[in-house]
Amino acid sequence: MANTNMQGKVCLVTGANGGIGKVSALELAKLGATVIMVCRNRSKGEEAQAEIKRISGNQNVDLLTADMSSIASVRQLAQEVTAKYPQLHVLLNNAGRMNNKREVSVDGIESTLASNYIGPFLLTNLLLDLLKASAPARIINVSSTAHKMGKINFDDLQAEKNYRGFPVYGNSKLALTLFTYELARRLEGTGVTVNNLHPGVIASGFFGTGLLGRLGRLVMLTPEQGAQTSIYLATAPEVTTVNGKYFEKSKQSTSSKISNDEQLGKRLWQVTEELIAQKSSQTVNA
Ligand SMILES: NC(=O)c1ccc[n+]([C@@H]2O[C@H](COP(=O)([O-])OP(=O)(O)OC[C@H]3O[C@@H](n4cnc5c(N)ncnc54)[C@H](O)[C@@H]3O)[C@@H](O)[C@H]2O)c1
Numbered sequence: 001m002a003n004t005n006m007q008g009k010v011c012l013v014t015g016a017n018g019g020i021g022k023v024s025a026l027e028l029a030k031l032g033a034t035v036i037m038v039c040r041n042r043s044k045g046e047e048a049q050a051e052i053k054r055i056s057g058n059q060n061v062d063l064l065t066a067d068m069s070s071i072a073s074v075r076q077l078a079q080e081v082t083a084k085y086p087q088l089h090v091l092l093n094n095a096g097r098m099n100n101k102r103e104v105s106v107d108g109i110e111s112t113l114a115s116n117y118i119g120p121f122l123l124t125n126l127l128l129d130l131l132k133a134s135a136p137a138r139i140i141n142v143s144s145t146a147h148k149m150g151k152i153n154f155d156d157l158q159a160e161k162n163y164r165g166f167p168v169y170g171n172s173k174l175a176l177t178l179f180t181y182e183l184a185r186r187l188e189g190t191g192v193t194v195n196n197l198h199p200g201v202i203a204s205g206f207f208g209t210g211l212l213g214r215l216g217r218l219v220m221l222t223p224e225q226g227a228q229t230s231i232y233l234a235t236a237p238e239v240t241t242v243n244g245k246y247f248e249k250s251k252q253s254t255s256s257k258i259s260n261d262e263q264l265g266k267r268l269w270q271v272t273e274e275l276i277a278q279k280s281s282q283t284v285n286a
Contacts, residue, residue, distance in 0.1 A: 004235040006033035010088050011234060012081065014038040014068055014120070015095025017048040019204030020142065023227035024092060024234070029056035031235060036062045036085070038077060038095070068095045068119030069105040071279055078126035087134040090234045091127055093120035094142045098169040098206070102159065107279040110158035116172035121179055121272055128192070135191025136240055140233045141180050143173045143196040143246070148256045150174025152268055175268060177246065177255050182265035184244025193243040195233050200249070202226035
């Protein structure tokens, strides 16, 4: 990969204290970018921030805290970013999780969907004006090949009737991929692009510290390898105008047929806006 100079570019990375996100933040810092790390936990974030500053030698590494599954927290984050930064060139929606048992966010939304899709949907929309004013700018959504197993069931969007961790994770990534393509259609001609990717099967915090996590380390790719496609999409000159595509191993690839269903993408967008509006009206401070 060419070492594109990112000096003067402002890049925001969610889930930047570990795994693929931390490597992405570090590599962007090494390339000279101003990096905004978004982490849920302040002390873990501060540790990663200090390490990234030390290794990269770049002091322009900021830390903001947010829980991507909380509507109020995402709104607060967007406000902080817009108040502090006159420009934003790269939004890397990296944070994501899988839950083996059903949990709900502070807004009462199933937490995989809330973290992996609703939060990035809201953050991206709240930062769109800033991104447009900074064009050319790029939005990158870290999806997963698991989207291929996903379904969008409008009657049970939050898996209240039937919950199994991996399928629900797949559904949330399908939602993120559908969002990517609907947003791409809306962004045509603005100078802001949005693409999504599968990072590979990576031995990160994602698989935890149990047997799967420990065994995984023997066969899975490293977070350094997992971050390559995100960094490529954030920096490579040849993808400046590429919009609405799916990438694997830094190459364009094909996402599932259902993820390309335009009507489904439009309906999901509308349902998501309604869900956020409904939850926002229930939340003080939102
Ligand atoms: N590891 C894999 O094999 C794999 C495969 C496909 C896709 N992915 C995706 O790659 C992305 C990065 O995952 P990773 O493998 O580095 O895992 P990881 O668990 O090491 O890192 C995920 C990061 O997201 C953060 N995060 C999760 N929920 C959050 C929330 N609600 N608010 C704020 N931060 C939150 C975590 O704190 C952590 O920093 C995720 O979106 C994941 O779904 C990973």
